[in-house]
Amino acid sequence: MAAIPSRHKSLVLLAGIILLQVLLLAVQIKRDSQGRLIRTWTVGAVSPFERAGSYVFGSFRDTWRNYFALRGTKKDNDDLRRENDALKLRIAQLEGKAAEVDRLASLLHFRQSQADVPMVAARVIGRPPVNDSLTIELDRGEKDGIRRDMGVITPDGVVGKVIETYPHTAQVLLLTDKGSGVGAMLADSRIQSPVGGVGEPLVTMKYVPNDDDVSVGARVVTSGMDKIFPRDLPVGTITEIKPGNPFKQIRVKPAANLEKLEEVLVLLTLHPLKQSDSAAQSAPAAANAAPPQVSNP
Amino acid sequence: MNGAFDLRIGESHIEVHKFRTGAILFTALFALVIQAWFPLHFTRASLLDLPLLVTIYFGLSRRNPSTGLLLGTVIGLMQDSLTPTVPLGLYGIAKTIIGYLASSIGARLDTEHPAARFALTAGFFIVHQAVVAVTRRTLLAQPESWLSLHLFGAALLNGLVAVFLFILLDRLRRQS
Numbered sequence: 435m436a437a438i439p440s441r442h443k444s445l446v447l448l449a450g451i452i453l454l455q456v457l458l459l460a461v462q463i464k465r466d467s468q469g470r471l472i473r474t475w476t477v478g479a480v481s482p483f484e485r486a487g488s489y490v491f492g493s494f495r496d497t498w499r500n501y502f503a504l505r506g507t508k509k510d511n512d513d514l515r516r517e518n519d520a521l522k523l524r525i526a527q528l529e530g531k532a533a534e535v536d537r538l539a540s541l542l543h544f545r546q547s548q549a550d551v552p553m554v555a556a557r558v559i560g561r562p563p564v565n566d567s568l569t570i571e572l573d574r575g576e577k578d579g580i581r582r583d584m585g586v587i588t589p590d591g592v593v594g595k596v597i598e599t600y601p602h603t604a605q606v607l608l609l610t611d612k613g614s615g616v617g618a619m620l621a622d623s624r625i626q627s628p629v630g631g632v633g634e635p636l637v638t639m640k641y642v643p644n645d646d647d648v649s650v651g652a653r654v655v656t657s658g659m660d661k662i663f664p665r666d667l668p669v670g671t672i673t674e675i676k677p678g679n680p681f682k683q684i685r686v687k688p689a690a691n692l693e694k695l696e697e698v699l700v701l702l703t704l705h706p707l708k709q710s711d712s713a714a715q716s717a718p719a720a721a722n723a724a725p726p727q728v729s730n731p
Numbered sequence: 732m733n734g735a736f737d738l739r740i741g742e743s744h745i746e747v748h749k750f751r752t753g754a755i756l757f758t759a760l761f762a763l764v765i766q767a768w769f770p771l772h773f774t775r776a777s778l779l780d781l782p783l784l785v786t787i788y789f790g791l792s793r794r795n796p797s798t799g800l801l802l803g804t805v806i807g808l809m810q811d812s813l814t815p816t817v818p819l820g821l822y823g824i825a826k827t828i829i830g831y832l833a834s835s836i837g838a839r840l841d842t843e844h845p846a847a848r849f850a851l852t853a854g855f856f857i858v859h860q861a862v863v864a865v866t867r868r869t870l871l872a873q874p875e876s877w878l879s880l881h882l883f884g885a886a887l888l889n890g891l892v893a894v895f896l897f898i899l900l901d902r903l904r905r906q907s
Binding site for chain 1: 795796797800801804808818819820821823824827828831835866870871
């Protein structure tokens, strides 16, 4: 340690003694608003270092938090994205299951209301990869008692008929196919006429004479004449009527949603079905909502 | 230690004086007592600062900055102690600085001439008052006037008194 030159010793002594007396003053003096001077000075002397330390520490902390500590954030983000995707998928699955439960509940309700009619529930497992072939494939077949020409329905209405069976699967020709047809009649007037597909979402009611009163919105049900479907099973609702020669051109919207079939019922008998409550209730409503009848040409 | 010895600075020879045993302590106490007593009977006597004059005298004579500032410290703190309204250290700081300056200057100049003593004392008085004012203003946040005519008058008075007082104090020196 370097020695202090003798000529500077007195200067150091002077500074030390003055400093001591300044501190002595500070200890004694008490300012009205700020407390003792020594406290004010101490705080004033220390606080800049505290602020500087706090600033430096805060800078390091922020740097750490905002940069270094975020090194794992990308991985966390990726993990969260994957988890989010998995959860979205899970939600979609649950929503699908919920919808499936609703459909199955509807099927069960319908099945219970027709307890005396033998039928088997089947799941739609496929559609042929040909656009002009309106068929579906079921997950049940001959081992479940399904045979050709058996009717396929949903609680909403007619779907089609079985055209091919295999031990564990079956193919169904939809009502909208060109080669499909079902014996039908108007629910209210009981006017009978077969309904067939034309390869479009709507089917046609083919042989209603121009003289018969038919209104848009009228319900069409099965007549049982085709020996495939029992009577009074909903087929659809008339949406368009045009005069024809010699028959009206009547377009019917199928009662069953043939575009989104997932579960169906295969009728294992041709016994007549009782009309469901909902169908019975909707009949008068549809009749009330029907527009004026189209006049004959 | 006997008498005085020469302090050689450059080409000049400055005498460093020694004093009788207890002379400095006795003189300082006497000055403090007089300073406390005199103004009671003579109002104008408050213009005098006898402790300051004693500090200056022994600083100039001893010519040792360390002892000079220590003497100033002791005298100043005692003066503060005797004044209830003044915080300890106010005059202590001022007289410490004056003791240092006086002994430092005394080591470089011949301060035996009455004119030099007069001028130096008047100057030190102003410096002393300035230090007190700075201390009051900056450290104590107390109002204190800076230089004034009254201050210059007091400085001249103290310088004049110092000329005669220092002659008396010279008698306390040990003869070489």
